[in-house]
Amino acid sequence: MATTTNAVKLGNALKERRTELELTIKEVARRSGMTDSNVLRIERGDIPQPRPETLKSLADVLGLELSDLFNLAGYVQPRTLxxxxxxxxxxxxxxxxxxxxxxxxxxxxxxxxxxxxxxxxxxxxxxxx
Incomplete structure (x- = not known):
């Protein structure tokens, strides 16, 4: 179950990593095949639970573990871990x-x-x- 808290945590993690890599939102969007506005909306926590394929694209571009992004997005329930x-x-x-x-x-x-x-x-x- 995704919550607003999940969306904000996910967005913060993505923005932090993007900043570490010194990438712009525009560059992440280009590399992931997304629009600038969708990358920004995910980073702001405006999208409660981005689609798995979106998370996969972002994980690939940012060098993050897909399972970590799934967890932050609320796809993995703590009791199943x-x-x-x-x-x-x-x-x-x-x-x-x-x-x-x-x-x-x-x-x-x-x-x-x-x-x-x-x-x-x-x-x-x-x-x-």
């Missing part, structure tokens, strides 16, 4: 088990510090229409 532990164990497979546990504990502390509760509710779950 694995926990952080399997990622750590895969990504840092050469580290000892104790290091993986230490990273998990560090992540849990950071998440708690910022008010993250892994048991939910997730964005949009507790809103009423």
């Amino acid at each position: 694995p926990s952080f532990s399997p990622y750590l164990r895969s990504r840092y497979a050469d580290l000892p088990e104790s290091a993986a546990k230490e990273m998990e504990a560090s992540f849990a502390r950071i998440a708690a510090k910022h008010g993250y509760d892994p048991s939910g509710p997730y964005d949009g779950e507790d809103e009423r229409e």
Whole structure:
């Protein structure tokens, strides 16, 4: 489920990366086959959930992970993702088990510090229409 928050986060991530690469909106539009106005609207968060093929084009032009853009756009629901532990164990497979546990504990502390509760509710779950 896409939300306004998703659209703004996606737009901010795209604009930040475009700025890092020193690309203009016009250049991103040209390279992605989009119009300038659509790139600008996505960056401003005016398009709640851009089409997957649009995200693919932007990911290719900006050198971003498509899965990250899908997540920011609200296509991937947090409950469908694995926990952080399997990622750590895969990504840092050469580290000892104790290091993986230490990273998990560090992540849990950071998440708690910022008010993250892994048991939910997730964005949009507790809103009423």
